[in-house]
Each structure stands twice: as C-alpha cells, then as structure tokens.
Amino acid sequence: MSPYPHHEEPAKEAAISLIGIGNAGVNITDRLAMRAALPIRTIALNSDQQSLTASVASKKLVLGPMTTHGLGAGGDPERAIDAAKESLGELQEAVSGSDVVILCAGLGGGTGSAVTPLLAKMAKEKGALVVAVVTSPFQFEGRRRSQQAVESLAELQRHVDALIHFENDRMAELVEPRADVSETFAACDGLLFQAIGGIVRMLGNPGPLPIAVNDLLSVLRAGAGGCLFGCGESEGGNRAHESLEQALRSPLLDRGRLLQEAGKILVHLSGPASLTFAEVAAVMREISKNTSASAHLCLGVSSAGDDSAPLIVTIIGRTGVEERKSAPAPSVAMPSISTPPPAAPAPPVEDKMVADPEVASPTTKTQKVKQDFLPLEPIARGRFERSEPTIVEGEDLDVPTFLRLKIKK
Amino acid sequence: MAKEKIHVGLEIGTTKVCAVVAECGRDGEIRLLGVGESPSRGVRKGEMVDFQNASKCVHDALADAEERSDQEIKSVWLAITGSHLQSFNNRSSSSLAEESEITEKEIGDVEYKAKEISIPKENVILHSIIQRYYVDGQEGVIDPLGMLGTKLEADYHIIHGVMTRIQNTIRCVKEFDIDVDDVVVNSVASAQVVLSDSQKQAGAVVIDIGGGVTDYIVYHDGVVRHSGAIAIGGDHITNDLCIGLRIPITRAEKLKIEEGSAMVGGHPPGEKITLRNDTGFSGKEVDRELLNMIINARVNELFKILKKRIHEVVPEHLLGSGILLTGGCSMLRGVREVAEMIFDSPVTLVHAHSVSGPTSAFENPQLSTCIGLVKYAQAVNADMPEETIMSKFKKLLNFNLGL
Numbered sequence: 001m002s003p004y005p006h007h008e009e010p011a012k013e014a015a016i017s018l019i020g021i022g023n024a025g026v027n028i029t030d031r032l033a034m035r036a037a038l039p040i041r042t043i044a045l046n047s048d049q050q051s052l053t054a055s056v057a058s059k060k061l062v063l064g065p066m067t068t069h070g071l072g073a074g075g076d077p078e079r080a081i082d083a084a085k086e087s088l089g090e091l092q093e094a095v096s097g098s099d100v101v102i103l104c105a106g107l108g109g110g111t112g113s114a115v116t117p118l119l120a121k122m123a124k125e126k127g128a129l130v131v132a133v134v135t136s137p138f139q140f141e142g143r144r145r146s147q148q149a150v151e152s153l154a155e156l157q158r159h160v161d162a163l164i165h166f167e168n169d170r171m172a173e174l175v176e177p178r179a180d181v182s183e184t185f186a187a188c189d190g191l192l193f194q195a196i197g198g199i200v201r202m203l204g205n206p207g208p209l210p211i212a213v214n215d216l217l218s219v220l221r222a223g224a225g226g227c228l229f230g231c232g233e234s235e236g237g238n239r240a241h242e243s244l245e246q247a248l249r250s251p252l253l254d255r256g257r258l259l260q261e262a263g264k265i266l267v268h269l270s271g272p273a274s275l276t277f278a279e280v281a282a283v284m285r286e287i288s289k290n291t292s293a294s295a296h297l298c299l300g301v302s303s304a305g306d307d308s309a310p311l312i313v314t315i316i317g318r319t320g321v322e323e324r325k326s327a328p329a330p331s332v333a334m335p336s337i338s339t340p341p342p343a344a345p346a347p348p349v350e351d352k353m354v355a356d357p358e359v360a361s362p363t364t365k366t367q368k369v370k371q372d373f374l375p376l377e378p379i380a381r382g383r384f385e386r387s388e389p390t391i392v393e394g395e396d397l398d399v400p401t402f403l404r405l406k407i408k409k
Numbered sequence: 410m411a412k413e414k415i416h417v418g419l420e421i422g423t424t425k426v427c428a429v430v431a432e433c434g435r436d437g438e439i440r441l442l443g444v445g446e447s448p449s450r451g452v453r454k455g456e457m458v459d460f461q462n463a464s465k466c467v468h469d470a471l472a473d474a475e476e477r478s479d480q481e482i483k484s485v486w487l488a489i490t491g492s493h494l495q496s497f498n499n500r501s502s503s504s505l506a507e508e509s510e511i512t513e514k515e516i517g518d519v520e521y522k523a524k525e526i527s528i529p530k531e532n533v534i535l536h537s538i539i540q541r542y543y544v545d546g547q548e549g550v551i552d553p554l555g556m557l558g559t560k561l562e563a564d565y566h567i568i569h570g571v572m573t574r575i576q577n578t579i580r581c582v583k584e585f586d587i588d589v590d591d592v593v594v595n596s597v598a599s600a601q602v603v604l605s606d607s608q609k610q611a612g613a614v615v616i617d618i619g620g621g622v623t624d625y626i627v628y629h630d631g632v633v634r635h636s637g638a639i640a641i642g643g644d645h646i647t648n649d650l651c652i653g654l655r656i657p658i659t660r661a662e663k664l665k666i667e668e669g670s671a672m673v674g675g676h677p678p679g680e681k682i683t684l685r686n687d688t689g690f691s692g693k694e695v696d697r698e699l700l701n702m703i704i705n706a707r708v709n710e711l712f713k714i715l716k717k718r719i720h721e722v723v724p725e726h727l728l729g730s731g732i733l734l735t736g737g738c739s740m741l742r743g744v745r746e747v748a749e750m751i752f753d754s755p756v757t758l759v760h761a762h763s764v765s766g767p768t769s770a771f772e773n774p775q776l777s778t779c780i781g782l783v784k785y786a787q788a789v790n791a792d793m794p795e796e797t798i799m800s801k802f803k804k805l806l807n808f809n810l811g812l
C-alpha cells in the first residue's frame with residue numbers, strides 16, 4: 001500500500017504551555033519536562049518554595065511569597081486565593097502568549113484546587129484553548145479534601161475547553177494491589193504523564209491525518225462519565241501490534257474492556273515516515289473488535305521524521321457520553337496547529353548546556369592578551385581546555401601558576 | 410514510626426560522586442549507615458560538563474550507598490558548587506503597623522524583603538541565612554519572636570547562583586526518580602560538621618579544597634559572614650605537574666599524592682624521584698625540588714586569593730579560631746604550613762566529627778561536604794517539626810494500605 005500523502009502547506013506552529021499547579025501539578029510537569037521531548041513550554045506554579053526549588057520546569061513562579069512565605073497553602077484554598085491575589089501579575093504572565101494552555105494539578109489541596117480554575121478563566125480570556133488534566137483525592141484523605149476537589153472541579157468545568165479527570169482511588173486500585181506507596185504515586189503520575197503527552201501529540205498533530213480539534217474537544221469536554229485512556233509505544237517489526245497491546249493494557253481501559261462502554265473514541269498514531277497504511281488499518285481493525293458497534297471512532301495519524309522514531313498509539317474516550325450535538329466550537333481560531341515532527345524533538349536542556357560550557361565565559365579578551373606574552377598557550381590549559389576558564393582579576397588561572405610567574409619575572 | 414529519620418546527602422564532586430546515608434535522631438545524634446562512592450566522570454570544576462557520563466556515576470554511587478546502608482534511597486539533599494556562586498550581606502527592614510508583637514509573619518516579611526534585592530535575571534537565591542535582628546534599632550536580638558516594637562530589621566547572608574547550572578545538577582538526580590529534598594551550597598554543608606559552636610562564635614574560616622573547586626565560608630559571632638567558591642582545586646595541581654614535568658595526567662596525580670609537597674626545601678639538593686615505565690610512558694627521573702616548587706606556586710597563589718577575598722569582608726582580628734582546612738586536597742603534604750604562612754593564623758586540618766557509626770572509615774576530609782549535608786538536613790528538620798502536607802498525606806496512605 002502507498003503511504004499517506006503528506007500535507008504541503010506549512011502549518012503555523014501552535015505554542016503550547018503546560019502549567020503545573022501545586023505540589024502534585026509541579027511533580028507531573030517535572031516528569032514531562034525531563035522525559036518527554038515535547039515542544040512545549042513548562043511552567044511550575046506553587047506557593048511552596050521547596051517544590052519549586054527542586055523543579056526543572058523552564059519557568060518557575062512562586063505564588064504569594066508575602067502571604068505564605070513560600071511554605072505552601074497548607075491545604076487551604078482560601079489561603080491559596082490570597083496568595084494568588086498577591087501574584088496576579090505572575091498568573092497573567094503564565095497564561096500569556098500560548099495558543100494552548102494545559103493545566104495540571106491534583107485537586108483537593110490548597111494551591112491546585114484554588115488556582116487552577118482561576119488560571120483557566122484567565123487563559124480563556126487571553127483567547128487560548130484550555131485543557132485541564134486533574135486528579136481527585138483518595139477517599140481516605142477525608143471529606144474536606146473531597147469537598148474542595150468537587151467544588152474546584154465544578155468551577156473548572158465552567159472555564160475549560162476540555163477536562164481530563166482521573167480519580168486517584170481508581171488509579172491506585174488499578175495499578176497493582178500490592179504496590180507500595182511511592183510506586184502507587186509513581187504509577188498515577190505515570191498515567192498523567194502519558195495522558196498529557198498524548199494530548200500534546202494530538203493537538204500538535206502535523207498530519208497527514210489530523211484529529212479535528214472539535215473531535216478532541218467533544219470527547220474531552222467536561223461532562224459525566226469517566227475518562228478512558230491508554231497509550232503504548234513500540235519500535236521494530238511488530239510495532240503496530242505491540243504498541244496497541246500496550247495501550248489496551250492500560251489500567252484506565254481496564255484491559256480494553258471499558259472500550260465497550262465508550263460512545264466516542266479517539267485513536268491517534270504517531271510514528272516515523274515509514275508508517276504504512278497497512279499498519280494503521282491493522283490497529284483500527286483490532287480496536288474496533290473491542291468497541292461497541294455504535295461507537296464513533298475518530299482516527300488521527302501523524303507520520304514524519306526518521307525511522308528511529310517509535311510508533312505511539314494513544315486512545316482517549318469517555319464512558320457514558322451521550323453525544324452532545326455540536327458542542328460549541330472553541331472560540332479560538334485553530335485552523336491547523338502543528339509542531340515539529342516527533343522524530344526531531346527539541347534537544348533537552350542539558351545537551352545545550354554541555355555543548356556550550358563557556359556560555360558565561362567573560363574571557364575572550366583576556367585570553368587574547370595572555371596569548372601575547374605566553375608562548376605556551378596552546379598546551380598550557382591542559383585538562384581545562386574544554387571547561388569554563390577560571391579568571392581572577394583578568395588572569396586565566398587554569399594556566400599553571402609557575403608558568404605565569406616565570407613570565408612575569 | 411520511630412523518631413529517627415533517614416537523610417541522604419549527595420555530592421557530585423569533580424573527583425568522586427559520593428552519597429551518605431544517615432539516621433538522624435531528634436537529640437542531634439547522627440548515625441552513618443553507609444557511604445556509596447563512584448569516581449566522577451563528566452564533572453569539571455564542580456559542575457557537570459557531560460550529562461551522560463555524570464549521570465552514570467551518580468547512579469553507581471547511589472546504588473552503592475543503597476547496598477551498603479541497606480536502605481532504599483528516595484530523596485537526597487544535594488550539594489551545589491561552582492564558580493557561578495555569589496554571595497553578599499544585605500539588611501532589610503520592615504515597619505510594624507503600630508507598637509505590636511512580632512510574629513512569624515513579620516519575620517517572614519523581613520526575610521522576603523531581604524531577598525527582594527536585585528540579582529542577575531538568570532540567578533536564583535539558594536540560601537538566605539539570618540545573621541542578626543534589630544528591634545527598633547536595638548542590636549543583638551537573637552530571636553525577635555514575641556517582642557514588641559515598631560520596626561524590625563535584619564541582616565542576611567544571601568547566596569545565589571545561575572539557575573540553569575543548578576537545574577542541571579538536579580536533573581541528573583531526578584532522572585532516577587529520586588527527589589531532591591533541597592539543594593545546599595558545599596561550603597554551608599561542610600561547615601556543619603567541621604565547626605563547633607564555639608569556633609563559630611570566636612570566628613573561623615572553613616576552606617574545603619576539592620578536586621575542581623575550593624569552597625570557603627567565614628563565621629563570626631555564631632553566624633555566617635561570608636562565603637564563596639573559586640574554581641581551583643587539586644586538579645589544577647595535577648595539571649600543572651603534567652605540563653611542567655611532561656608526564657601523563659594519571660602519573661601526575663599519583664606523584665602528587667605519593668611524593669608531592671606544597672613546601673619547598675627539606676630534602677637533599679638535586680634529589681630525584683624515579684618514575685617507572687608503564688604502558689605508553691617510558692619512565693622518567695623527576696627533580697623533587699621542581700615537583701614541590703610547582704605545587705607550592707599553585708597552593709601559595711590559591712591561599713593568597715582566598716586571603717584577599719576573605720579580608721575584604723571580614724577583618725583578620727575577628728578570626729579567633731583561625732583557619733580550618735578540609736576536602737581531599739587538604740591531605741596534600743605541606744598545605745597546612747603554606748596556609749599558616751599566608752594567613753598568619755593557626756591552621757588546622759579537619760574532617761567530620763560528632764557523628765557515630767563505623768566512624769574510622771568516615772574520618773576523611775573528602776567526605777566533609779556529604780556528611781555536612783545530612784547534618785544540615787537534620788538541623789532544618791529540627792527547626793520545622795511540623796510535618797509537611799505531603800508527609801502527612803503519605804503517612805495517611807501508609808496507614809490505610811496497612812503497609
């Protein structure tokens with residue numbers, strides 16, 4: 001079979017921001033910032049200074065330093081609101097300049113519960129497409145937390161274009177009954193990580209077969225029913241089969257069984273240019289075996305880049321969705337958003353650092369001066385040839401002291 | 410749960426990556442459970458230059474520490490150093506509404522104001538260390554909590570550094586799904602275990618000479634007065650020998666440790682050291698005087714720079730307890746004597762004390778920073794006994810799952 005035709009007109013690149021709010025949100029944002037080579041801006045927003053210190057997000061904003069003294073909101077949304085009021089400028093800054101804003105938080109605490117809806121509203125006002133990915137607390141965290149989460153969720157629904165809501169209880173139940181605490185957390189975080197990665201890929205889908213933003217939103221639109229989600233990744237000869245297997249094994253699909261209950265399902269395949277029609281067809285055939293006959297399947301395919309890119313299958317659906325006819329289209333103009341192909345991800349920050357260890361080197365001038373009277377210059381820095389020179393009062397101290405003394409005499 | 414808390418200190422040093430696992434009691438006692446080490450690769454002058462290699466060494470050191478201590482490492486206190494670190498002292502003041510009692514809030518406000526000072530855009534503040542408070546101009550207030558006044562002032566020692574460089578180090582740890590409890594500047598950590606309270610009071614300088622960086626910190630009146638890092642260390646000596654004696658770098662390192670001294674003289678003139686041949690090296694006779702002269706030039710210069718930097722901020726007569734040297738390079742012969750001549754004050758070689766465990770193995774100046782980290786962690790925890798939300802929450806979870 002022939003491969004999919006590729007789009008010709010170059011699409012405008014959409015700027016996507018991921019904002020992690022509160023401890024849980026910052027945690028998950030960190031994971032994405034570190035692991036997923038996604039072309040997104042990451043922002044960590046918290047009233048807890050310690051969580052920010054240790055974050056690797058590209059931008060960190062502390063909320064209400066005068067209100068909370070960097071100690072967090074203590075699980076109290078009122079306090080978090082006060083902190084937010086103090087830092088309205090920072091919040092505006094966080095939601096500005098993006099076509100898509102993805103908000104991520106664990107609801108039930110102070111900061112995440114209070115600030116996420118606020119940010120959603122602000123981002124909406126700036127004309128961005130707003131997606132929220134949130135969790136609700138474990139039941140045993142107590143009524144107060146559940147209540148806070150419920151209120152926050154209701155408020156959030158009024159402002160977002162799409163909402164993905166996972167229940168911690170359910171995720172934990174589904175992970176591994178015997179997993180220990182940190183494994184459970186890690187597993188929950190892992191699912192959220194995959195979900196956000198999947199959404200970014202769908203939104204930034206460069207084709208050849210993009211998922212319509214409206215389709216994505218109608219599945220994700222806030223409403224009743226649980227969120228279904230699965231994601232798998234594989235390379236090599238049997239990649240189509242393997243990645244689908246993995247996606248179906250996701251706990252949030254209950255080994256694929258839950259797909260039967262879904263009214264509308266999005267399937268997205270992202271892979272190298274060598275992705276064939278036969279592979280796409282095989283995946284879709286397999287998925288339709290797991291869904292009800294009346295289910296509406298939406299397919300998106302993006303293939304680009306070199307053959308080393310893995311095939312990633314993402315499945316998103318919602319149970320108990322009664323198709324709300326033509327949910328209002330997002331007010332933003334999003335004709336076709338596109339991101340660089342997955343095979344050519346933005347280089348991780350550390351590479352940049354390594355490649356350019358002399359960024360802050362103030363030395364070009366001094367080195368020249370030195371060269372004038374130091375004949376041994378080419379070998380004299382030895383082991384430090386590639387590191388940032390140690391300059392004190394204009395002298396390059398990587399050059400052996402005894403040599404410099406000899407020259408001076 | 411027991412009162413003991415496990416803390417892990419991690420230093421990604423120029424020479425070695427080192428992780429210390431310790432059990433900290435509420436009474437201040439620290440029991441070392443194990444130390445994991447791995448020789449460093451990809452680290453120069455205290456900072457990562459090759460992420461892949463450094464990351465592998467971090468992994469090895471952590472795995473080693475887990476095995477030796479029989480503890481699973483979930484989070485670490487991380488040491489930070491490098492030439493990008495900068496510090497200054499800053500006074501801030503805040504007026505109280507009317508004559509009212511000073512609460513945590515006012516103290517928090519005055520600290521926040523001290524940090525409002527402008528630092529370069531790409532920098533972040535790593536520490537703001539309280540030096541002293543003034544209430545209505547009155548000096549010598551140690552704890553203003555509960556005092557009455559109209560004006561609260563405070564002096565802080567602020568340490569800041571370049572954010573991306575610090576993040577680089579953090580990233581290297583987080584790669585392995587290990588949390589960073591907090592980042593601590595090397596000199597601040599080292600001082601925790603080599604200085605006694607009375608030395609801090611009388612005034613003292615701690616100088617940690619490592620492989621790529623020399624970290625220093627100055628105490629007086631019990632508080633930090635000055636701190637800094639300069640990217641010169643044992644590597645420089647080794648490199649000088651490699652260039653000056655024309656021998657391979659590994660031989661230079663060995664020669665430095667086995668034969669080298671920072672003091673010249675004290676041996677018969679013309680004395681030679683024979684380096685035996687080795688693969689790729691045909692052997693050589695080295696003049697002992699030349700060897701020591703090269704080392705002396707470097708060490709001399711280092712202490713002169715340090716002296717100048719320290720005395721710019723803290724006058725000499727305030728350093729009653731003198732100079733304390735630690736870090737691997739403090740083991741170099743003659744270093745103490747050279748320091749004594751330059752500073753013209755008493756100089757002592759020190760390593761971590763007041764810890765228990767299979768101690769003798771830990772009485773090593775190379776471990777000062779790392780052991781200092783756990784002491785620092787313990788001090789922070791003792792200051793803030795209330796549990797964080799997360800820890801409370803995790804405990805709850807523990808309880809409910811019956812784990």
Ligand SMILES: Nc1ncnc2c1ncn2[C@@H]1O[C@H](COP(=O)(O)OP(=O)(O)OP(=O)(O)O)[C@@H](O)[C@H]1O
Pocket residue numbers: 420421422423424425426454455456490618619620621622623642643644662665666736737738739740741742774775776
């Ligand atoms: N017995 C010894 N005599 C002389 N020098 C020594 C001795 N033992 C270790 N060193 C030197 O000490 C240095 C390593 O010290 P240390 O382990 O404190 O450094 P590090 O913490 O890895 O580096 P840094 O803190 O600078 O990043 C090396 O340069 C090594 O040559």
Ligand SMILES: Nc1nc2c(ncn2[C@@H]2O[C@H](COP(=O)(O)OP(=O)(O)O)[C@@H](O)[C@H]2O)c(=O)[nH]1
Pocket residue numbers: 021022023024025027073074075076105106107108109110111112113135136137138141145168185188189798799
């Ligand atoms: N999956 C996951 N959930 C978390 C994590 N930390 C906290 N939560 C959940 O998020 C809720 C809010 O906690 P937190 O983010 O600490 O509060 P905030 O910082 O005040 O917003 C908690 O009630 C937990 O249910 C985490 O690391 N992973």
Ligand SMILES: [Mg+2]
Pocket residue numbers: 420422423595619620736778
């Ligand atoms: Mg060190």
Ligand SMILES: [Mg+2]
Pocket residue numbers: 490595617618619620622623624736
């Ligand atoms: Mg050092």
